[in-house]
Amino acid sequence: MAVSVTLPALGESVTEGTVTRWLKAEGERVEADEPLLEVSTDKVDTEIPAPAAGVLASIKVAEDETVEVGAELAIIDDGSGAPAAESAPAQAEAPAEAPAAQPEPAAAPAQEAPAQEAPKQEAPAAPAGGAQGSGASTGSTGASGTDVLLPALGESVTEGTVTRWLKEVGEEVAEDEPLLEVSTDKVDTEIPAPTAGTLLEILVGEDETAEVGAKLAVIGQKGAAPAQAEAPAAPAPAQEAPKQEAPKQEAPKQEAPAPAPAPQAPTTPAPQAVTTPAPDPVPAAPAPAPAAAPVTPAPAAGEADAAYVTPLVRKLAQENGVNLATVKGTGVGGRIRKQDVIAAAEAAKQQQAAPAAAAAPAASGTKAPAIEASPLRGQTVKMPRMRKVIGDNMMKALHGQAQLTSVVEVDITKIMRMRNKAKDAFAQREGVKLSPMPFFVKAAVQALKAHPVVNARINEDEGTITYFDTENIGIAVDAEKGLMTPVIKGAGDLNIAGIARKTAELAGKVRTNKISPDDMSGATFTISNTGSRGALFDTVIVPPNQVGILGIGATVKRPVVVDHPELGETIAVRHMTYLALSYDHRLVDGADAARYLTTVKQILEAGEFETEIGL
Structure with a gap:
């Protein structure tokens, strides 16, 4: 069907x-x-x-x-x-040899393609090897129950390595109880049991790599457990058979002869992570079956000199000239992750720059940064999909709205001093850093409640205007793929701590490629911290289906005229920043924009956030 x-x-x-x-x-x-x-x-x-x-x-x-x-x-x-597609390779190679594979072991290597479907037909033979501890069976199983599959663990993640089994064969597991630990190039995580029962069989052993969707284990009821208990009785023929049929899964019970390589043969039932010496007598046999994920043995075979790392991490290390033997992994079991390689590369750059900095005259003051030529110079490359999407959205917004920008200057000295006093205790209490951003978000959403014209949407097809009764704030995040805007839902109901936690959570999801479509939708107003890279202010573009976006400029110390109640007008060094509001002039007038910005300015300069941050 x-x-x-x-x-x-x-x-x-x-x-x-x-x-x-x-x-x-x-x-x-x-x-x-x-x-x-x-x-x-x-x-x-x-x-x-x-x-x-x-x-x-x-x-x-x-x-x-x-x-x-x-x-x-x-x-x-x-x-x-489905069965037709599985048998097709067998028919294409040598359909007449399939039944002859049993009496003629020498012809077996040429019949490697049927090995993909044979495990399903010869289920009784697989548990003998699969229950021996490594569990590295290629999918053949005599146990019936619920399959444990390797789930998708993030965008672009295609494989994962089993770092540790938390349960053994024969143990009871509860539904959603952590069953094993898996490491990928993006994250280390636990895989829960999909159902309650007995762990009947482990199909992928520790330190083995499997593709997303691969079967890792089988969970069933206690009554099915004897399938594992029978395994010790089968090894006698199973251990003798693989000596000529090492790469094949279906041959063990037909092959009575026992050549000399017997001690190595039992290790071969796991083509995903088995070491290569065992199949030496038939080195050409594995070649006909690339569909069984033969790419995974290569990293495993190469880990004799170091702990296993994913191909992506190994490639990243080569590109940055990082010696993996010198890198301390922070993943499960000390595994080296992508972040570890990046940190090692940055540390190496800093060490290289240190001698030059030491040689510079102490009185030279501020030095110009070392500028390296980008590898993109002189190249013509295909525009990334995310870059094209961002560009299309910006053009759509500019062509569909009458946009302009208003700017005000804000003295946030009180907020900066307040933050410095509270940030250490805040981090210990709330688990996130206290940056200036939550103060700006809090002031912006409070002002939106008083000026709903900036928190609205024009329904062009209906000729109507929707004034929102909630403040869903899009936060612009500079990610590796490009600018992304996750949304803080109901920001108007959150305090400073709630905004700080949600901002950190969403930014973390973006940078680790774990953001979901729901996290990116529903914004009624957007805030962009354009000053995070030093810009004083920017004429930010209003996103589609919104009428306003607030840009936060860099905070700088500079002398300004202050009207002191006792000293009168005096000059003092203050923390100053610019707030730029871009808006759709079809709905928001310049006076509306000025009133909104003035309200935000008053809230920030008053700085009445002591209670919210624990002062």
Whole structure:
């Protein structure tokens, strides 16, 4: 039966998406919930999982094509098409040799393709190897129950390494109880049990790498546990058989002879992470089966001199000239993560710059920064999808609105002094740093309640205006892929601590590629800290479906005239910043913008936040 793969709704107001990459080709086997393709929208990039297991029969939308929500993307054959696709390689190579594989062991290496389907037909043989502790069976199992699959652990994450099993075969597990720990190039996490029962079989051992969607273990009821208990009885024939059929999973019980390499043969049931010496007698055998994720043994075989690292981390280390042997990992079990390599590269740059800094004259004052030429100079590259989405949104906003900007200057000296007094205790109490940003957000949302004309939307098709009764604040975050704007929902109901926690949470999700479409939708007003990189102020662009955005400039110390109640007008050094409000002049007049900015200025300069920050 054909199952249609459609573009799901990916967030509020998202009506279309662009296929950026197909993760499977036509004719390939896919499992249910396995990532099938990547889609980009104006809100977020995400993966679309397969709705059913089967064969990808047809791709309807090519890469870089844009379709509406609900459009058909592909067709998966989950019925008779699936077995046909699995047997196709066998028929293409040598259909007549399949039955001959049992009496003729020498012909087995040429018949490597059937090894992909053989485990399902010879289930009784697999538990013998799969229950031996490593659990590195390639999917063959004599136990029936619920499969534990490696879930999608973030955008662009295609594989994960099992770092530690928290349960052993035969142990009872509860639903949602942590079952194992997995490490990827982005995050280390625990995988919970999908159901309660007995851990019948472990299919991927520790330090082995599996693709997203791969079967990790089987959980069933106590009655099914004897499938594991029978395993010790099977090793006698199972250990003798692999000596000639090392790379194959279906041959063990047919092969009675026991050649000399017997001690190494039992380690071969795990093509995902097994060391290469065992299959030396038949080195050409593994080649015909690249579909069984043969890319994973390479990193595992190369970890004799160092702890396992993902291919992405290894590549990053090579590009930055980082020796992984000198890097201390911060992941589970001391594993080296992407952040560790980046930190090591930065430390190396600082060490290189230290001698030059020491040699500079002490009285030279402020030095010009060392400027290195960018590798992008002289290159022509394809525009990234996220960059194109940002550009299209900005052009849409500028062409669809009458935008202009008003600016005011604010003295935030009281807030800066207040923050310095409270930041240490605040961090210990709330678990996040106290930056100036939450004060600006708090003042902005308080002013929005008094000036709803800035917190509104023009409904062009209906010819109406919606004045919102909630303040959902979009926070512009400078991410590696480009500017993204997650949303603090109900910011008007939060205090300083609540705003600080939510801002840190959303910014962290953006920078670790864990942001969801819901986190990116629903903003009624936006705030952009353009001064975080030193800009005094900026003429920020109002996002679509909003009428205002507040830009926060850099805070600088400079002398200003202060009207002191006793000293009169005097000059003092103060912390000053600019606030720039861009707005849609179709709804917001200059006087409205000035009134809103004046309210924000008064709230900030009054600085009555002592109670909220614990002073």
